[in-house]
Amino acid sequence: xxxxxxxxxxxxxxxxxxxxxxxxxxxxxxxxxxxxxxxxxxxxxxxxxxxxxxxxxxxxxxxxxxxxxxxxxxxxxxxxxxxxxxxxxxxxxxxxxxxxxxxxxxxxxxxx
Numbered sequence: 001x002x003x004x005x006x007x008x009x010x011x012x013x014x015x016x017x018x019x020x021x022x023x024x025x026x027x028x029x030x031x032x033x034x035x036x037x038x039x040x041x042x043x044x045x046x047x048x049x050x051x052x053x054x055x056x057x058x059x060x061x062x063x064x065x066x067x068x069x070x071x072x073x074x075x076x077x078x079x080x081x082x083x084x085x086x087x088x089x090x091x092x093x094x095x096x097x098x099x100x101x102x103x104x105x106x107x108x109x110x111x112x
Contacts, residue, residue, distance in 0.1 A: 060100045062093075079103060 012020065064070075065086050072083040080095045092106040 062095070062102075 062082070064084060068084045068086040068091075070082060071085050071090070074081045074083075075097065078097045080097050080100075082093045082095070084091050084093065090108040092108075094103040094105075095101065096103050
C-alpha cells in the first residue's frame with residue numbers, strides 16, 4: 001500500500017504548476033478586493049453612525065415684532081416656514097429644521 005500523502009506531494013508538470021500559480025494569484029487579488037470592499041462599507045457605516053451634526057436645542061423662542069401674528073406654518077425638506085402678519089404686511093420667515101436657526105426672511109409690500 002502506498003502512502004496517500006506522498007502521492008499528493010508529487011511534483012507537478014510545468015504547465016500545471018503555471019496554472020496553479022495563476023489560480024493562487026487570482027485568489028489573492030480576489031481576496032484583497034473583497035477585503036477592501038468590506039473595509040469601505042464598514043468605514044461608510046462607521047462614518048454615518050459617528051458623524052455629529054449637532055442636535056437641535058430643546059427650547060427655542062422666536063421673537064416676533066410687536067403686534068405681529070402667525071398666519072401659517074409649513075415645512076419643506078429641511079426648512080420650517082412661518083408666515084406672519086406685521087401690521088398688514090405679510091412676511092415669511094424660514095428656519096433650519098435641525099438647528100432652528102433663522103435661514104431667511106421674505107417681506108411683501110405693495111408698490112407705491
